[in-house]
Amino acid sequence: MDVVLSDNQLQALLADDVPYGDLTSQALPLSPAPAWMHFYARVAMTVCGTEEVARLCELHGLSPALHAPSGQVAPPGTLLLAVQGTPVTLLKLWKASQILLEWAAGLASATAEIVAAAGGVPVACTRKQTPGSKAMSVKAVRAGGGIVHRLGLSESLLLFAEHRQFLAEAPEVTLARLARQHPEQRRSVEVHDLDDARTWIAAGAEMLQLDKFSPSEVAQCLALCQELGRRPLIAAAGGVNAGNAKAYAAAGADLLVTSAPYWAKPRDVQVRFTPATEASL
Numbered sequence: 003m004d005v006v007l008s009d010n011q012l013q014a015l016l017a018d019d020v021p022y023g024d025l026t027s028q029a030l031p032l033s034p035a036p037a038w039m040h041f042y043a044r045v046a047m048t049v050c051g052t053e054e055v056a057r058l059c060e061l062h063g064l065s066p067a068l069h070a071p072s073g074q075v076a077p078p079g080t081l082l083l084a085v086q087g088t089p090v091t092l093l094k095l096w097k098a099s100q101i102l103l104e105w106a107a108g109l110a111s112a113t114a115e116i117v118a119a120a121g122g123v124p125v126a127c128t129r130k131q132t133p134g135s136k137a138m139s140v141k142a143v144r145a146g147g148g149i150v151h152r153l154g155l156s157e158s159l160l161l162f163a164e165h166r167q168f169l170a171e172a173p174e175v176t177l178a179r180l181a182r183q184h185p186e187q188r189r190s191v192e193v194h195d196l197d198d199a200r201t202w203i204a205a206g207a208e209m210l211q212l213d214k215f216s217p218s219e220v221a222q223c224l225a226l227c228q229e230l231g232r233r234p235l236i237a238a239a240g241g242v243n244a245g246n247a248k249a250y251a252a253a254g255a256d257l258l259v260t261s262a263p264y265w266a267k268p269r270d271v272q273v274r275f276t277p278a279t280e281a282s283l
Contacts, residue, residue, distance in 0.1 A: 041084070125148045
């Protein structure tokens with residue numbers, strides 16, 4: 003996968019960790035002889051972020067070897083990336099690189115778990131990323147086999163109750179307006195109960211986002227579509243996770259919308275240092 007952080011963003015990550023140099027390394031008589039730094043998966047994971055760590059190493063004059071690209075499923079003990087350099091340089095890059103890999107792998111792995119549970123139903127992650135982390139969050143979602151629900155407010159239509167409370171027109175009029183003004187975007191509406199769903203199915207919504215519906219309520223909504231003779235796409239949203247994704251898919255949802263991967267626990271990455279004479283790529 004492509005590197006999604008700019009060189010300036012990568013340097014800023016390192017500067018946040020080492021703003022004025024590595025005080026410990028500067029205080030010690032470290033050997034100037036080349037050494038290796040190897041990153042390994044300590045636990046099973048879906049890898050993400052190795053391209054960014056490799057680029058960060060390159061920005062500091064090193065030539066890393068990327069062994070596991072983002073999206074690869076890595077059993078425990080898998081070598082992810084190796085890089086040679088002086089101990090001073092490697093120790094400076096160490097923690098910022100490890101933390102990025104662990105956090106991104108946690109998000110990618112959590113996405114992959116929901117994707118597996120969904121059994122082929124697309125899993126779309128929301129825009130509820132930690133502020134400032136959008137680029138890597140989107141990459142991790144994709145590395146885990148998910149898709150992006152909305153990158154932001156600028157590229158898609160999603161009519162919320164919060165919008166509708168300020169409208170004084172019939173649902174059919176609103177949907178016709180959206181179709182006329184934005185013919186390339188799907189007219190999507192979030193609904194909160196079956197009565198709300200009935201209104202917007204009848205009005206001609208192209209997709210319904212069912213907020214916090216149970217799997218049984220998703221099935222009832224699909225029955226309602228059949229009754230009304232209209233079949234919008236049905237997206238189950240709100241509380242979807244690896245534990246219930248299978249049930250939502252079985253209920254007939256066309257799409258699962260989730261924020262769960264963003265709260266995932268990081269996956270442990272082990273870093274080992276060895277003298278250059280004792281290890282190779």
